[in-house]
Amino acid sequence: MAHAEPADGRSTERSTIRPSIQNTAGSVYGASVQAGAVHGDVHVHLGRLTLPPPRQLPPASRRFANRQHELTQLDDLLACEFGTVPTVIVLSGLTGVGKTALALSALSRWSKRFSDGQLYADLTHPAEAAPAEILGQFLRALGVPADQIPQAEAERAALWRTISAHRRLALLLEAPASSAQVRMLLPTSPHSLAVVTSQRPLRGLMADGAHLISVESLDADGSLELLRQHLGAELVAAHGDPARELAELCGGLPLALTVAAAHAAARPHRALSYTVTTLRRAHNRLEYLSMNDDLSAQASFNTAYESLSEPAAGVYRALGLTPGQGFSVELAAAAIDTDLGTAEDLLRELLDASLLTEFDADRYRFHDLVHEHARHAAEEHDLPEDRAATQERILRWFLHTARAAASTVMPARRELDYRFFSSSPPYFLPFDIEDYNTALAWLDRERRNLGAAVGEAAPLGQPELAILLADAMQPLAIIHKDNGHTIAVDEIALIAAQATGDVAATNTIRKRLARAYAGQGDVQRAQGHVDQALRDTSEAGDRRGYASALKSLAILHVATGNLEAAEDCFLEVVQILRDLGRSRAEGLALINLGDALVQLDRAAEATEHLERARI
Template identity: 40%
Template sequence: MTGAGPRSGSSDNRMSGTVNGSLLQAAEIHGDVYLAGSAPSRTPPYQLPRPPRHLAGRERELGELDALLGAVDAVVLRGPGGVGRSALAASWLRAVSGRFPGGVLHAELTHPGGEPLPAEDVLGRFLRALGVPADEVPATLAERTALFRSATAVEPVAVLLDDAVSAAQVRVLLPAAPGSLAVVTTSQPLLGLVASGAAVVAVGPLADAGALELLGGHLGAERVAAERGAAEEVVALCGGLPIALCVAAALIRARARRTIAWMAERLRDARDRLDVLSGEDDCSVRATFDLAYRDLPDRAKAVYRVLGVHPGSLVPAELAAAAVDLPVEDVAEALDDLVEACLADEVDRGWYQLHGLAHVHASSVPTEDAERARIARALVDWYRSAVRRAGDLVLPARRRGPPPPRAAGDPAGALDWLDRVRGDLGPVLRLALAHGLHHHVIDMCDALKGFFVVRKHYVEAVEVYELTLAAALATGDLAAEIGVRRRLARAFSRLGRAADAEGQVRAMVASAQAHGDRRAVAKAHEGLGLLYRDQGRTAAAVEQLEISLAMVRTQDRPRGEALLLLELGIVLAGTDDVDAALERLAAARTALVALATPDEYNAARADLAEGRVRLGRGEVERAGVLLHRALAALTAHGATREAAGAHLALADWATRAADPDAARWHAGMGADLLGGPGRDR
C-alpha cells in the first residue's frame, strides 16, 4: 500500500540486501513455512589430466577396459613405472566420461619423492571439488570417508587414482553411487582390492609395432619410415617403455639436425643409456627405477643387484640363490617381490626376466668391485655346473664324472633346458673371460659339444667356440685349442662359410704339428676329412679319416675310434663302395654300444646310415628294422634333425613296402620336425 505505514502490533516487513530466489513477505507467520524453488546449479567436477596427444599400441588394454565398463566398480591398471598407465587411464576415461554425470575426480596418491599421500588429504580435496564448503569438511579420516560416500551416493562418479601404494589407501576413495568407477594405476599387486572384486588390466611395455607408432606420433610417420632401421633400434634399446620413447623423441626434436640414427648411437652404450633418457625429475627414466628400487625389501635389493651383474636375460631361482648364498625358497620370494614391483616378469615357473631398462638400471646400482667379482664368479660357477650336468645327460658316453641318478633327467629334457638358456651362453662366457675364468669357459664349451651336435644351433656354436678359442690361446691349452678349432671348422662349414672353415683346419694342423702332439695331429686329420666331406671331396675325405683312424688305434681311444668308423661309413655310403660303408657302420655300432657307457645317440646315427644304404640296395625288411630302431633312439635323445631324417627315410621305406598311409605320415612328421628346434641355422 502506497503511503501506508505498518499497522499497530505488526512486524516490520522491510527487506534490505539482495535476494537470490523466492522471497516471502508476511507480517506474522504461524506454523511451518515451505519454500519451493530451484537450488543453485553446480557444474560437476572434471579433474582428468590432459591425455597424451599420442596413445599407441594399447588396443588390447582399451578393449579390456571397454568390456569391464559397468561390470565392476574398480579397475587396477598395473604395470611398471614409465609404462604409460596414467596416460592410458586418462585417455580411456575421457572417452567414457559421459557415463559419469556426477563428475570425474583425479588424485596422485604418491608424492614425487615416493611417499604415499594421506587418504584424508585426498578426501578433503574431493569433498571440496564436490561442492562441500571448506569450513564444513570434517577433520578426521572416518568423518571425511562417510561424507564422501554421501556426496557420491546419487549420481555415478569416476575417480582416477594414480600411483596407489596400498588397497587401504584406495578403499576409502571409492565412490558410492551405482555405476561409479575407480580406475587405479599402480605397480603394486593391491591384493586386498582385487579380493574385493576389482579387475586387473596388465599394462606392459609396448610391442614393437605400437612403439614405432608412438615414435611416429612424436616425430612423424614419414620420418620413422625413412629411418626404419634406426627407429627399430631405438625402440629395442628403450625396451618399449613409453616414457623412454617420449624422452628420446623429445631429444631428437630439440635440434633440427638430429636424426633417429643419432639417438640410436647414443643409446647403444648401456652404461650411459639411463642418463641419456633422464631429463627433469618428472620425465626421468632413471628416477623412475630409482624409486622402485628404493622401495624393495633388502633381500629383493640384493637379488636385484645380482641380476644386474648377470649378463643374460633368463634367471632361474637356483642361479640367483647361488649368487646371494641364500636358500632357494627365500630367493624365490625375493624374485616375486621384483615381479610385484613390476621390475621383472616370471616368464615360466621358476624362471624370471628383468625388463630391458630395469636390467640396465640394476647393472648401474652401486656395488663394490670385490662384491661384483664375487657375484660374477658365483654366476659362472653355477652355469658351469648346470651345463656340465645337462651335457652329461645329452651324451652320457662323454661323461667325465660318475653318472647322475636316473631321476636327474633325460637327454630330451636336458636338451630343452639348454635350448632355453642358449641365448645367455655367449654373454655368460664373456663374463667368465672378463674375470679371467678361462678354464670355466673351456669346460662349458666341452660340455656343450653334444648339444650343438644334436640340435644343430650353428650360429650360437660359432659364438661359443670363438670365445673358447680365446680362452684356450690365453692359457696355452693345446688340447682345448685343437678341439675347439675342429668344432669351429665344422660349424663354419655347416653355415656355408667354407673359407673360414678351412682357415680353422689349417691353423689346427699347424698348431698340432708344431707341438708334435700325436693326439692333436690325429684330430687335425679328422678335421680335414670332415671338411673335405662337406666340400664334396669324397676321396680326400676318406684318405684323411683313414689316416686319423690309424693314429687313434695306437692311442687307446675306443670311443674316438668308433666315431671315426662311423664318419668313414657315412662318407663311403655316398660312393660305389657300399660294402665298405656297411662294414664300417656295423663296426662303429658294435663299438659304440660296447663302451662302458654306451653311446646310444651315435649308435642310432649308425643305424640310420646303414638303414639308408640297405634300403638303396633293396633290402626293405632289414632297412625297416634299422630305421625304426634309429627313429626310436633319436627321438628319445631329442635329436630333432636326425629324427626328421629317419622319418623321411621311413617314408621311402613305406612306399617300397606298399604302405601309402605310413609313407604320408612319416613324410609329414619329417617335414614338421625340420621346422622345429633342430633345424639348421
C-alpha cells in the same frame, strides 16, 4: 529459487533470483537477477552455491599408441559390471610404461557415463595424501560445504559412502602405497568406477574383487607408432632402420621413447641415426633418456629401487650382474648365496615392485633398461670385490648346470676336466633337466645366456670358465647344428684357451670351429683351423688330438666333395684310434667312413665298416 526486494521498501515488480555461474561456454551457475526495474538496493537471500560436476582428470595424452588390447579389456570389464557393483580396476606395470596415459584415454572414452563427476588423486606421497585429506577434497568437489565435513576420518569415510552411493562417479587414483590407502576412497555406487595405477599389483584390492590389468612395454609396431606421433610419419618412414633400432634401444618403454623423440626433435638438422648412435654409445642409457624429474627414466627407476627392502635391493643389484636375459630362482639363489625359499621371497618383492617380470613358470626377466639400472646400482653401491664374487658365483652356476644338462643329453661325450672346489657354494639345479628332452630344452632355452656368460668370463679374469662353458654347450651345437652361434662362442673360447696356454683345449676348440665354418660353407676359415690343429698336435705328440684334427679334415673334404681324400683321412683316423684303444671314438669314425663310401657308391664296403662300428 530466491526472491529480492528493494531495500527502501518501495513496491516494485517482483524479481526472480536464480543461482548462477557463467562459464566460457555460456552455461550459468549461481545467482542471477531477472527484473524489469530495480529501485534502490537489492538484498539477495540464497542457499548454498550449486557447483558444476567436478572434472578433475588431467587431459588425456595427445600421443597415445597401440593400446587397443588393454582398452578392449577395460571396455569389457566396465560393460560387465557397470550398474551392478562398483567397478575397481588396477593398472599395474613398470614405471614409465604408460599406465596413466592408458587410464586417461579409457576414462575420456567413458566420460558421458559419469555425469556426476570425475575425481583425481595423486597418492604418491602417503604423508601428503592421507585418506582423510583426500576424502575432504572429494567431498568439497561434490558440493559439501567445508564446515559440514567431519574432522574424524571414520566420519568422513561414512559421509563419502553416503554422498557417493547414488552418483555416477569415475575416480583415477595414482600410485598408492598400499591397498589400505585406496579402500577408504572407493565410491559405493554400482554406477561408479575407480581406476588405480600402481607399480604394485595391490593384491589386497584384488582380494576385495578388483580387476588387475598388467600394462607391458609397447611392441615394435607400437613403438614405431609412438615415434610417428612425436616425430611425424614422414620422418620415421624415411629413417626406417634407425627408427626400429631406436625403438629397440628404448625397450618399447613409452617414457624412454618420448624422451628419445624429444632429443631427436631438438636436433632437426641431424639424421635420426645420430640419436640412435648417441644412445647406443652412451655408458648409461638411462642418463640420456632423462630430461628432468618429471620426464626421467633414471629418476623413475631410482624411486622404485629405493622402495625395496635392503635384502631385495641386494638381490636386485646382484641380478643386474647376470649375463643375457632371463633367469631362474636357482640362479638367483646362487647369485646371493642363499637358499631357494629366501630367493623366491626376494624375487616376489621385485615382482610386486614391477622391476621384474615372471614370463614363464619360475622364469624371470628384467626389462632391458631396468637390467641396466640394476647393473649401475651394483657398480654404485657394491665394492668391486663383492661384485666380482657375485659374478663368479653366477658363472659357476651356469657351468655347473650346463655340464649337468650336457651329461644327460650325451653321457658318453668326453668333457674337458674340471673340478668344483669344496669352497664353492651349493648350487641348486633346475628340476627340468632330469631326462634327455628336458635337458636339451634347457640348453636351448639358455643358449643366449650361456653365450653371454662365455663372453663375460674372460674379461672377469676367468678364462677357464669361458673355455668350459663353451665346451658344455657342445651337445646343443652337435644336435641343432647352430653353426653361427657355435662360431660366436668358440671364437671367444679360443682366445681364452690361447691366453692360458691350454694346448689341448685350443685344439679341441679349433676342431669345433673348423666343423662349424665348414657347415657354413666357409672353407678357407675351416681349413685354417684344421691345418693349425694338425701342426700343434703333431708337434706335441698328441696322437688322440691329431686323430681328432684329422677327422675334422676328413669332414671338410666331404663338405667340399673330395670324397677320396676324405676316405684316406678316415682310414688313418680309425687306425690311430684302434691303436690307442679308443673303441667308441673308433666306432664313430667308422660311421663317418661308411657315410663317405655310400656317397662313392661303394655300398658293400660301407656296410662292412658300419658292421664293424656296431661291435
